Amino acid sequence: MKNGYKMQDAFERLYKRSKHFTIEKMDLLFYPYLLMDFEVKYTGKLERLSEHVLVMCDMWKGQYSMARTSGEFVMTDVEENTVIPVKMDKMQVIKDAPKTVYSEIQKAKRVLNIPDIEYESDELVYKPFFIVECLNDDKEVFHILFDAVTGDFSLLNA
Amino acid sequence: MIGGGVTEYVVLIIYLIGMIGIGVYWSKHSKTSEDYLLGGRSIGSVLTALTLQTTSMSGYMFMGGPAQTYKDGYFTLWYAVGDGGGAIFNVGILGKRMRRLSYYLGCLSPIEYIEKRYPGKATRAIAAVIAICFVYGYVLAQFLSAGKTMSALLGVPLPVAIIIGAGVIVFYTFAGGYLAVAWTDFIQGIVMVCSMVMIFILAWGQVGGLTGLNEQLTAIDPTYTGMWGKDNAYLGQWGVVAGAVGVYLIGYMGLPHVVIRHMAMESPKLAKQTVVIATVWNQLFIFIPYIMGLMGIILLPELGQPGGDREMVVLMLAYKLLPGVLAAIVLVAIMSAIMSTADAQLMLMGTMLGRDVYQRYINKEASDKQLMSVSRICILVVGVVSIIIALLRPPGVFSLVVFSFSTLGSSFLPSYVGAVWWKRGNTLGCYLSMISGCVISVIWEAAGLAGPTGMHTFFMGIIVSIAAYIIGSLIGPPPTKEMQDLIDRAACKTKIPAGLATANYKDIAPETSGVLTFLKDSSYMEERGFQPV
Amino acid sequence: MIFGLEPQVFFAFLSWPVIYIIIAIIMYFVMAKHDKEEEAWEKAYDEWQASLKDGNGQPAEGGEVE
Numbered sequence: 001m002k003n004g005y006k007m008q009d010a011f012e013r014l015y016k017r018s019k020h021f022t023i024e025k026m027d028l029l030f031y032p033y034l035l036m037d038f039e040v041k042y043t044g045k046l047e048r049l050s051e052h053v054l055v056m057c058d059m060w061k062g063q064y065s066m067a068r069t070s071g072e073f074v075m076t077d078v079e080e081n082t083v084i085p086v087k088m089d090k091m092q093v094i095k096d097a098p099k100t101v102y103s104e105i106q107k108a109k110r111v112l113n114i115p116d117i118e119y120e121s122d123e124l125v126y127k128p129f130f131i132v133e134c135l136n137d138d139k140e141v142f143h144i145l146f147d148a149v150t151g152d153f154s155l156l157n158a
Numbered sequence: 159m160i161g162g163g164v165t166e167y168v169v170l171i172i173y174l175i176g177m178i179g180i181g182v183y184w185s186k187h188s189k190t191s192e193d194y195l196l197g198g199r200s201i202g203s204v205l206t207a208l209t210l211q212t213t214s215m216s217g218y219m220f221m222g223g224p225a226q227t228y229k230d231g232y233f234t235l236w237y238a239v240g241d242g243g244g245a246i247f248n249v250g251i252l253g254k255r256m257r258r259l260s261y262y263l264g265c266l267s268p269i270e271y272i273e274k275r276y277p278g279k280a281t282r283a284i285a286a287v288i289a290i291c292f293v294y295g296y297v298l299a300q301f302l303s304a305g306k307t308m309s310a311l312l313g314v315p316l317p318v319a320i321i322i323g324a325g326v327i328v329f330y331t332f333a334g335g336y337l338a339v340a341w342t343d344f345i346q347g348i349v350m351v352c353s354m355v356m357i358f359i360l361a362w363g364q365v366g367g368l369t370g371l372n373e374q375l376t377a378i379d380p381t382y383t384g385m386w387g388k389d390n391a392y393l394g395q396w397g398v399v400a401g402a403v404g405v406y407l408i409g410y411m412g413l414p415h416v417v418i419r420h421m422a423m424e425s426p427k428l429a430k431q432t433v434v435i436a437t438v439w440n441q442l443f444i445f446i447p448y449i450m451g452l453m454g455i456i457l458l459p460e461l462g463q464p465g466g467d468r469e470m471v472v473l474m475l476a477y478k479l480l481p482g483v484l485a486a487i488v489l490v491a492i493m494s495a496i497m498s499t500a501d502a503q504l505m506l507m508g509t510m511l512g513r514d515v516y517q518r519y520i521n522k523e524a525s526d527k528q529l530m531s532v533s534r535i536c537i538l539v540v541g542v543v544s545i546i547i548a549l550l551r552p553p554g555v556f557s558l559v560v561f562s563f564s565t566l567g568s569s570f571l572p573s574y575v576g577a578v579w580w581k582r583g584n585t586l587g588c589y590l591s592m593i594s595g596c597v598i599s600v601i602w603e604a605a606g607l608a609g610p611t612g613m614h615t616f617f618m619g620i621i622v623s624i625a626a627y628i629i630g631s632l633i634g635p636p637p638t639k640e641m642q643d644l645i646d647r648a649a650c651k652t653k654i655p656a657g658l659a660t661a662n663y664k665d666i667a668p669e670t671s672g673v674l675t676f677l678k679d680s681s682y683m684e685e686r687g688f689q690p691v
Numbered sequence: 692m693i694f695g696l697e698p699q700v701f702f703a704f705l706s707w708p709v710i711y712i713i714i715a716i717i718m719y720f721v722m723a724k725h726d727k728e729e730e731a732w733e734k735a736y737d738e739w740q741a742s743l744k745d746g747n748g749q750p751a752e753g754g755e756v757e
Contacts, residue, residue, distance in 0.1 A: 232696075232700060235704040235705075238707075239704065242707050242711050243714075246714055246715055367694075368694040369695040370695070372695030372696050373695045376695065383696055383697070383700060384697075385699070385703060426729075427730075430718065430722035430723055430726065433715050433718050433719065434716060434718075437711050437715035438712060440711070441708035441711060441712060445705075445707075445708055650729035650733065
């Protein structure tokens, strides 16, 4: 996925939150997802509700989520050891994905008819994160995970 | 016999029935062991402050303290100077952090707290043996005081007085648990301070205020109002002064039955109210009794004659200055002071025997209900055995109290304080400090070394114990990272600056936990030159 | 003489109640200030812990492609 935030942006965004720490080191880490396209087909009067949906599965932990847009992707060479390996079985992930699609549709549309969910395509994508090593005022180390796509960040240890 | 009239009996009986009533009331409200042993951690600031202070102060404040000032003059107020600031140290240093850490560690007893903070096979055994032996000494001493006071005041035979006085304490502690103890302490505290203030105001008028008191004392003997005691007996003995101030200023932080009060606080935030209430209370309740001893020199000169019992100074002032019913209430106040200390220690004995001995060594799978029942039975057994010992072979009360105080304080103070203030404080330090503090105190007391060396038993014990704690902690391996993190958490100390700590991380929560496991399982951090996560 | 006592005796023994009460009041305000900071920290800590737990459970919000 294309990173909306470069390292410098991450620096600025973090320093905006506090001046009581220094960023010592920052490096990229890529998180694997399988992006799957499914066609949700209704028949009869509900045919107009048919649509394509995008489902993402975190290939390290196997956690599904829905994606609203396909986003922007770039092809780039990365160092091998900056990529979190794929731990999930791709065929199994695709096989299990319709359950998530179905439950999400049920939640969103509240229709009783069971649609046909047909697999269309998939693509393995990587989301860039920055691992940020910081020192506080007492020179103690802590780490932050910075999402280079959205600019969100989270503490890794406290 | 000072009292002994119908009024005294009626007032005392009403009071004792009231205490039993509180026990019965709270027995119906203690549903879990946490309710019974720590009042469900729901004790508010006023109750915490009063229960902390009434527990700390035994009958000594009504009897021993004033008797000492009657003997030595102003010099005895050094003890009051230490005692008056005790709450500031106790709550300020331990209060919040100990409440948090004990909660995070899931502890119900002060011994369990020591064990979880300093994990090791022998921790609980060493701590429990020391605590049970010396808290037991305290219980015994308080039962004896209760009996002796009732006997001296009402003229009832000592065995009957011990059975009634101690029996009531055992009953309400057995029935109502911690909440009964806390609420009886609260009522006892109010009775104690009101009585004390009442007599003080009347005596104040009789001696012509502070100036009148001091002028009359100087006229009798100028050394009464000097710095160094009557006849300058302690001239230049700064070591004794430092000991007298220091013992009570910091000593309470080592007493398991006192520090358990921090664990029972409803919220760590209550510590700030507690410190103010307890300090104001201390100024009223600590300085006033000592000064009343000085007033006794003027108003009750006969007590200084051979055969005069100086310990009765407060009560005799009450009978001299107050009408019958109010004087009888003072009698109740003295009983309150004794009972409020005894019930806390008895409660602690029950907690330790149930949680630290039964659940730990006899029945690890004990259910909550079983634990509560065993604690109750232990309270009953300890109470009854103490009454029997008090009846058969009564030891000296005050020597027992001072000895128990010194040994408990020296054994536990470094471990309790270090637990929340020094992350490096470890199991070896705790072992060495508990053992050396206890052994030195026992040797010092048994060999009577306090007099010849000019070093108070507590003072010697605490110095050795602190040194042992520091040395042991520096030699032994540091606590685990998890424990150090918990100590930081209890101190609300974080590596993360406030602006970052309050950032919104929810949006990348799934990835955060994923990345964290990856970083821990892989060599990414090492290879890329990061510190381990 | 202060209240019939030598000044050093008066200050050594009888000034303490006032000093202790003043210290206790100061401590009240210092502790109240700390309480506020600690409350913010505790809240943030709990949220952080909860967010990590969410991450281990059912699919959470997020992972959206932009």
